[in-house]
Amino acid sequence: MHGADPRLVLGLHRSRHQRDILSTALDLGVTALDTAAPYLGFRSHAVLAETANDLLPKFTLSTKVGFFPGVGGAEHSLAPDRLRLAIEKAARELGREADTVLLHNPERSLASLSPSDGQALLGSACTALVDAARDGLCRTWGVSSWDTRPLGMVGVDALPSPDVLMVRTGFLVGIDLLDTTAVLCNAWQAGETWGMSPFGGGNGRAWEDFDPRLFLRPPHDGLSRVQAAFRTAFHLPSAAAVAVGTDNPGHLAQLVTALGAEVDTGAVSQYLRALHGRRQR
Numbered sequence: 001m002h003g004a005d006p007r008l009v010l011g012l013h014r015s016r017h018q019r020d021i022l023s024t025a026l027d028l029g030v031t032a033l034d035t036a037a038p039y040l041g042f043r044s045h046a047v048l049a050e051t052a053n054d055l056l057p058k059f060t061l062s063t064k065v066g067f068f069p070g071v072g073g074a075e076h077s078l079a080p081d082r083l084r085l086a087i088e089k090a091a092r093e094l095g096r097e098a099d100t101v102l103l104h105n106p107e108r109s110l111a112s113l114s115p116s117d118g119q120a121l122l123g124s125a126c127t128a129l130v131d132a133a134r135d136g137l138c139r140t141w142g143v144s145s146w147d148t149r150p151l152g153m154v155g156v157d158a159l160p161s162p163d164v165l166m167v168r169t170g171f172l173v174g175i176d177l178l179d180t181t182a183v184l185c186n187a188w189q190a191g192e193t194w195g196m197s198p199f200g201g202g203n204g205r206a207w208e209d210f211d212p213r214l215f216l217r218p219p220h221d222g223l224s225r226v227q228a229a230f231r232t233a234f235h236l237p238s239a240a241a242v243a244v245g246t247d248n249p250g251h252l253a254q255l256v257t258a259l260g261a262e263v264d265t266g267a268v269s270q271y272l273r274a275l276h277g278r279r280q281r
């Protein structure tokens with residue numbers, strides 16, 4: 001049994017939602033779960049309540065709203081009344097309120113709007129989440145964005161500051177997105193930044209070509225390349241927590257072990273300078 005470490009959030013995007021990974025997580029001190037209304041074909045909340053009703057109170061839980069079942073697949077909406085109903089539905093399905101509710105990829109509804117229309121729509125969606133927190137439907141609220149670029153266009157500094165801003169993290173994120181995210185974090189002044197998807201969903205084979213253990217202090221042979229890539233992701237960009245997915249208890253244990261390593265932030269800065277330099281060439 002490990003002490004709880006809130007830095008690792010077990011993300012359920014690709015998860016089979018089986019009980020064994022949830023109980024292993026608790027044994028390893030992983031006490032944060034991240035899900036979303038559309039995960040597992042819009043059944044994530046209900047399946048969690050069915051398979052792990054007794055375990056759920058032991059986790060801090062974040063979920064996301066913004067996608068809705070639609071004809072031919074999920075449709076996105078930031079309509080405040082739909083968001084409110086989705087938050088209430090999530091609490092009913094889960095049998096408890098989520099600790100944090102995040103707007104799910106709001107950029108999906110902003111891309112075709114003018115900056116002022118985008119700001120108005122995003123502002124009303126944020127207010128719906130502020131109101132949900134005020135009414136006890138969640139403790140904190142935030143925004144989860146796969147592509148922060150459209151958010152950077154709408155003047156977020158005039159909108160309520162989220163408690164949490166969840167963004168892509170790690171070596172697979174390009175320098176343009178890292179830069180846009182840095183500007184957004186600065187403008188929006190979220191309480192905490194969380195990273196997500198440090199392995200880009202598991203398809204990235206980048207570590208076959210370079211060794212991320214060079215980013216650990218001291219350069220570490222005791223950990224694998226995957227572990228080093230995960231640990232370094234907390235600095236690309238700087239994040240208080242990282243949501244990572246696995247259905248494999250052994251993999252989760254490896255990730256928990258990696259949290260004990262120290263990142264060489266000087267090497268990370270040098271890496272970012274190199275990426276900027278390459279872009280200017």
Ligand SMILES: NC(=O)c1ccc[n+]([C@@H]2O[C@H](COP(=O)([O-])OP(=O)(O)OC[C@H]3O[C@@H](n4cnc5c(N)ncnc54)[C@H](OP(=O)(O)O)[C@@H]3O)[C@@H](O)[C@H]2O)c1
Pocket residue numbers: 010011012013014034035064104105144145146196197198199200201202226227243244245246247248250251252254255
């Ligand atoms: N827009 C959004 O809001 C958004 C989008 C994407 C993700 N997210 C959040 O971020 C979470 C993670 O994202 P993700 O699942 O897409 O990507 P990810 O965490 O980058 O990758 C998950 C993959 O990494 C593999 N993996 C994990 N630990 C490993 C290890 N120690 N060794 C080898 N492979 C390992 C897993 O395979 P195994 O199962 O075999 O371990 C899985 O296939 C999501 O669940 C969600 O919470 C949010």
